[in-house]
Amino acid sequence: MDFEAAVNGKVVDAEYDAPAVAPQLSLEAVKPRFLEYKKEVARIADEARALEIVDDQTRTLAVEIGTGAKKIARKIEARRKEVLEDAQAFISKVNGFCKLFTGPLGEAELTLKQKLSQYSAKIEAARREAEKKAAEERRRLQAEMDKAAKATGIEAPVIPPVVVPETKTTVRTETGGSSYEVKRWVCRVVDPAAVPREYCEPVKKLLDNAVQMGVRSLPGCIIEEITETRFRS
Numbered sequence: 071m072d073f074e075a076a077v078n079g080k081v082v083d084a085e086y087d088a089p090a091v092a093p094q095l096s097l098e099a100v101k102p103r104f105l106e107y108k109k110e111v112a113r114i115a116d117e118a119r120a121l122e123i124v125d126d127q128t129r130t131l132a133v134e135i136g137t138g139a140k141k142i143a144r145k146i147e148a149r150r151k152e153v154l155e156d157a158q159a160f161i162s163k164v165n166g167f168c169k170l171f172t173g174p175l176g177e178a179e180l181t182l183k184q185k186l187s188q189y190s191a192k193i194e195a196a197r198r199e200a201e202k203k204a205a206e207e208r209r210r211l212q213a214e215m216d217k218a219a220k221a222t223g224i225e226a227p228v229i230p231p232v233v234v235p236e237t238k239t240t241v242r243t244e245t246g247g248s249s250y251e252v253k254r255w256v257c258r259v260v261d262p263a264a265v266p267r268e269y270c271e272p273v274k275k276l277l278d279n280a281v282q283m284g285v286r287s288l289p290g291c292i293i294e295e296i297t298e299t300r301f302r303s
Contacts (some may be wrong), residue, residue, distance in 0.1 A: 100153050105144055114139045137303040144303070186241075190251060194237045204232035 117135050121128060212229050219226030239251040259265060277291065286293050 094156055103149060104146065104154060107142060111140055111164060114142065133301070136301045140301045140303040187251075190237060190239065197234055197237050201232075201234040204234060208232055 114135055115169065118139070121132055121135065123132050125131050169219065208229050208231065212226075215226040215229070240248060241250075242248045272290075281293055
């Protein structure tokens with residue numbers, strides 16, 4: 071897609087062809103589509119709170135109420151997705167269109183940061199080289215002066231170290247923008263097996279998967295069999 075044309079609103083594209091009138095998102099307009107479930111939800115909630123399971127009959131009744139709740143919840147979830155379908159499609163289109171702008175801008179910002187860092191590294195390398203040469207020249211001159219002083223029996227003066235100015239790291243523009251550099255240490259894992267245990271975090275999902283695959287003993291873990299009730303409706 072032509073970026074300039076997109077900016078000027080001259081592109082008609084199936085992917086970004088928004089409706090003439092933007093959808094109006096109103097909770098009040100949506101509420102009536104769920105009212106049919108209101109009484110049923112209240113009834114199930116009241117029955118669940120009031121029920122005491124004391125025999126097989128009330129036990130069966132509990133399952134009936136629970137599976138009924140599951141069915142209603144499934145219907146409400148389907149209705150919720152139906153209501154949000156248009157909104158999600160609109161959101162996707164807006165996000166996709168905005169990426170026409172933010173994508174190139176992000177790439178431009180990353181490219182410029184990389185180039186600035188490379189330039190700063192080049193300048194810093196040159197500064198360190200100049201500093202090294204200045205130190206070497208100072209040592210050479212100091213040695214010559216020490217030799218000459220020793221020959222005449224006097225004490226040679228000490229040549230002060232040459233100070234090479236630090237590389238400028240902050241850049242300011244007339245429009246008020248600026249850039250600056252920070253140094254930070256980072257860590258990259260190249261051999262996961264060699265990382266000390268104190269820097270590792272147990273992952274519950276992986277542990278549960280291992281138990282489901284038949285593992286019954288894991289250091290630092292208690293593997294036990296529990297009983298839980300589920301409804302199938």
